Amino acid sequence: MPADMLADGVRSGRLNPDEYKQNFSDLHAPLDAHEALVAADRCYFCHDAPCMTACPTDIDIPLFIRQIATGTPEAAAKTILTQNILGGMCARVCPTETLCEEVCVREVAEGKPVLIGQLQRYATDTLMEKGAHPFERAPSTGKRVAVIGAGPAGLACAHRSAMLGHEVVIFDANDKPGGLNEYGIAAYKCTNDFAAREVDWLLGIGGIKVNRGVAFGRDVTLKELQGDFDAIFLGVGLGGVNGLGIDGDDKDGVSDAVDFIADLRQAKDLSALSIGRDVVVIGGGMTAVDAAVQAKLLGALNVTLVYRRSRTRMNASVFEQDLAASKGVRIITNASPVAVHGNGAVREIEFEYTDDDLKPTGQKVRLAADQVFRAIGQTLVGESLPELDGGKIKVSETGATTVKGVWAGGDCATGGDDLTVTAVAEGRDAAMDIHITLMGGA
Known part of the structure; x- marks a missing residue:
């Protein structure tokens, strides 16, 4: 047995270097200048543009596309970044096919929308490549804001707070800031270390300090922060992962999809990653699709994604389902799933067919598996948190929690839809409410 092959058949190095490079190249090649002009020319520049209404961050889409069409992509980027400071990443990972592009007049009339996401990437990439930061800080207010979590919501809150003149300190448990963007996005959606480069660029506003390796609850508490800061923003995400709750869930070879994706994103050498011959992913959301697709791209022979309801009930978009x-x-x-079978390590996983109300039909099937990834949802973990509602932190429309001086946003808070773009909007809006509160309503 080769040294890189484990007893359960999971092994590394299934592909040659060129195959890894090809499989994990950019999902959508960036537009060049000519392609961007052609794509921008298709926009009708609607006065009451439905695409703007569909954008969680309220970007003025017709304006930025017109700016691209007139040869000023840097101005287009500033239009985008004024509303969404992580516009570069959102252009790569946002499900535009179910948001702005779905309601595009061109899509409704012709079935082919304006390439809003790719145009957004073209504009933001053009500006970032120049290295300059388009915003300046306001004069110091003397106020201090603590941001817990360096994910999309936390970064958006930190940037807007710093721009408004506050001193910001970010606390994050990971070695790298970025949260979901750094650790939880499929590698083929975010190539060339873009997540880290975008964070570095964002921090160029100044006035933001990042404390890495500091876990909320373990190394710092809400009470301690309340004594040192004028306002606190919680963007802690969802650190827990739901288990299958079935016999054999603890067997070797059964693990969480989020850990698999994080390991892949941080890998320096994809050929060193072990992947099974027969991989089963359980779940119906974006994490499940990302895990399944990347397992296949790593060289797994058979990859099966199993969801307990129908395709129309899957959280993953039709585009993502078709991509898989x-x-x-x-x-x-x-x-x-009803049971994981195997002697120590997974060999098969058993499922029972259900209707869309999850009522068992009595029919069962076993799938061969030497690797199983769980992707059935994440949960909020932590102690001494503000009041919860449905397992998440209860917040107002502007992100205020039930604790005075504490705001929250992103996946950990109520009202979101677990999208990067929504988390950015919530972090930005919370920063504005924090500013108004700290400045006495001015």
Whole structure:
């Protein structure tokens, strides 16, 4: 048995270097200047543009596309970044096919929308490549804001707070800031270390200090922060992962999809990552699709994604479902896991077919598996948090919690839809409410 092959058949180095490079190249090649002009020319520049209404961050989409069309992509980028400081990443990972592009007049009339996401990437990349930061800090207010979590919500809150003149300190448990953007996005959606480069660029506003390796609850508490800061923003995300709750869930080879994706994102050498021959991913959201597709791209022979309801109930968009199918992922719906079989390590996983109300039909199926990834949702973890509602921190429309001086946003708070773009909007809006509160309503 080769040294890189484990007893359960999971092994590394399934592909040659060129295959890894090809498989994990950019999902959408960036537009060049000519392609951007052609794409921008298709926009009708609607007065009451439905695409703006569909954008969680309220970007003036017709304006930035017109700016691209007139040869000023840097101005277009500032239009975007004024509303969404992580516009570069959102252009790569935002499900535009179910947001702005879905309601594009061109899509409704012709079935082919303006390439809003790719145009946004073209504009923001053009500006970032120049290295300059388009915003300046206001005069110091003398106020201090603590941001817990360096994910999209925390970064958006920190940037807007710093721009308004406050001193900001970010506390994050990881070695790298970025949160989901750094650790939880499929590698083929975010190439060339873009997440880290975007964070470095964002911090160029000044006035933001990042404390890495500091875990909320373990190394710093809400009470301690309340004594040192004028306002606190919680963007802690969802640190817990739901278990399957079935016999054999603890067998070797069964693990969380989020850990698999994080390991892949941080890997310096993809050929060193071990992947099974027969991989099963359980779940129906973006994390499940990302894990399934990347397992296939790493060289797994058979990859099956199993979801307990129908395809129309999957959280992953139709585009993502089709992407998975195009990469060779088999999708099975209306099937719930009931047991993991194997002597120490997983060999098979058993499912029972259900209807869309999860009522068992009595029919069962076993799938061969030497690796199983759980992607059935994440949960909020932590102690001494503000009041919760449905397992998340209860917040107002502007992100204020039930604790005075504490705001929250992103996946850990109520009202979101677990999208990067929504987290950015919540962090930005919370920063504005924090500013108004600290400045006495001015």
